[in-house]
Amino acid sequence: MIKLNCWAALLGGAALANVASASIVEHIVRTQDAGVDVIAYPMGANDVITVRGSLPAGDSYAAAANIAAASITGFMLDKGTTRQNKFAIAKQLDDAGAQMAFNVGAQMVSVQARFLKKDLPLVVRLMAEELRTPAFSAEEFAKAKTQFEASVRENQQSTDQRADEALSRAIFPVGHPNRKHSAKEWLEAADKLTVEDLKAFHQKYYGPAYFTLVFVGDINASQIQQEVGKAFAGWAGGVGVVRTVSRDAVPAAHEEVVQVAGKESVSVSLGQSIGLRYQDPDTLALSVGTLILGSDFTSRLMSTVRNQEGLTYGIGAQILGDTFVDGSWAIEATFAPQLLDRGITSTQRELLKWWQGGVSAAELEARKTNVIGSYQVSLATTGGMASAILRTVNNGKPLTWLDEYRTAIQALTVDQVNTAIKKYLNPDHMVLIKAGSLASK
């Protein structure tokens, strides 16, 4: 067989030179059309256009007395408008094979669409109609409540979701956008909700003021501007994103068990709040350090807890919820009940080793190549590019960041990474959640 032992070093250098040369931002066209922040980026020639957009009307804007208002308002956007019912709208999209969906997150209502180039006017018109003039009919409202209840109850069966929910409630205070509501809270709120609540919520929060729409693919920027300008003309309102929140004292480290009956795998979350947002200077260093700990097969957690010890199918570490407000940091893994204790011990051992000893220069250099290469691959589809552009806007970064990101990664030093790890994380403050069918002790 052919022996090749030196290729990695040779080809690694070539890959870096290649990705460093292309500019994204010089091909971007950004305009304000009818008050909407419109960003267009031409890419490929395969007749497809992908849209990613968002505006601040997520769950954290719903009043404490009515926490389900944002989610159900978002859910009802495609359930008919004051001009036509949902079937008439769906027929137009389905006939064209176009896809459009709204989703409500903690801060933002996002819109995603994919369609053929010829259908741009149709999709933009229907998107505007659904965002601006939802019907909120009593009949659809009743159906939405049933769907909402089913969705909440289904989530209760997911050990991953339950662990995630419990960790957020343990580390974020009441009112923090990253704190998740319990099923009981959701269902009680939905039960009390009225159509008038939805109309009031929509009136107060939906508008173009902080609405960004990104179009990527086989596009004509001036046509997009024209269509958006026409479809959203006369729309007003909207609110800014919440970027500052009050902080409670960091909770003491503790352990919680969430019982979910009938499950063969246990989900584990181990983490803390970090008091960092994406745009803070130290976040990139912490982010790359976190990738070294828990991301792909070469990361420390995967190579030890999975590959060497065989204790889990999946384990990783990540920063969460740092787009607008202070985020959290967590390790997430799944274990068989009989391997749970060993799995947690190994995980905590690797965490401590990483936290105390930091990352090495060799690890950082390898990870930089990984991050830059992965970034290049992620931008090779219209969806990947559109998401990256919208994420840059929401992260509070200028669009030049799309090009500067690689340079910023390259510039990171071992000292910056290890300082950030020590500064923002402390294993002694982390909360451990186990969700699954666990025997009582």
Added chain:
Amino acid sequence: MLKTSLVFNAVVALALMASVAQAAPDASTSVTVAGFSHIKSVGGIDEYRLDANGLTVLLKPDHSAPVVTFQVTYRVGSRNEVTGTTGATHILEHLMFKGSEHYSQAAGNGVDQYLGKMGAHFNATTWLDRTNYYATLGRDGLEGYIAIEADRMRNLWLHEADRQAEMTVVRNEYERFENDPGAALQAEVWATAFQAQPYHHNTLGWKSDIERVPIEKLRQFYDTFYWPDNAIVSLIGDVDPAKGLALVKHYYGAIPHSPRPIPEIYTEEPLQSGARRLTLKRAGELGAIEIAWKGPSGRDADLPALTVLGSILSVGDNSRLYRALVDKSLATSANANIEPDHDPGLFEATAGLAPGATHEQVEKAILAEIGKVQRDGVTGEEVKRAISQYRAQRAYGRDGTAGIAGELNEWIATGDWTLFVTQIDKIAHVTPADVQRVAQKYLNEDQSTTGWFVPTVEKRT
């Protein structure tokens, strides 16, 4: 040898760049490279055969981004397993990452390390009819990945210690799968619908087989199926054809073809002669239903009409099952489709029950909609809409080299990769009469298997 290859490749690349760059997306870019036979060109994809060992190469240049997807599809899946080795294809897929003669973590050049350093998006998957290994990465990293894939085709370590460590990893994958009632229900429906044909068992295998399959059996499996004449290499993206073929030949050319013919599966599912039912009871919140009917293979002439039927039943808010189930608050979701498989598979209709709905109500509603299609047919407008949806879906799926490779992989598994290109025309020619005919032919009670997931409140220990 490496240095020589790179110089040679650079020269070839420069010579071919102009003509390749100007080619239309679906035009053939076939080239003549010594050692390869050009088999055919369909829809911008060129098929070559490496003369030395029968390796098939599918090549589609796409220069819209400086990335390339390289994929190896082996024609082996869980359909090739028997009692005692169920799940072996999947375990073997995991062990393919544990090291081969020249590439391993210990040597510092393992597949994870190399692709990780490149920032590649990579993985491997196992399914009924095939196993695939793939990576999307910057074009400059291609050669190193081809070298690793070629090495692990015949020089895999397969150590018992690795099997033991990986067994619990795979078992946790199985446990996670079992956490999902919908997935568990589907596995039980397939196990009930198929009694002789190996689609009976889930690709993950039975838990006891996962735990106990000996390394010798895995070695036997590897030595039976991992040969160039049982593999298809797909090369899609920013690569010029001559350079890509030269790389494939360089790394795969010395591997011999299989010393024995690759075993064929000759077991056929006997004709089902009556409806089958099953109930899965587990802790849970909301129930679910699946009704499955015996369908044709992915290459069958009836598959396009069944695909259109699935779309009419469940794609979009105007679909029949959405209106009958979701819009009436009987279900939270409703789907109907047939996946193209190598052997005759299943047309499946599934629904998640809404709070307050009963299994009887939902099953009755699904069957009523099927009955309407069988009795009254579908409209031309519905068929036209389904064709538009399929056409758009195909365009979306081909946004990026990884999407193209993924879709191509599934058609390779059916035994005819050209359907990746031609299926869209077959779909476009489906008529309302075709849809009614296949609904009558396949969706009959005697060929059905119905499964209910019934949530319980008791705890399992």
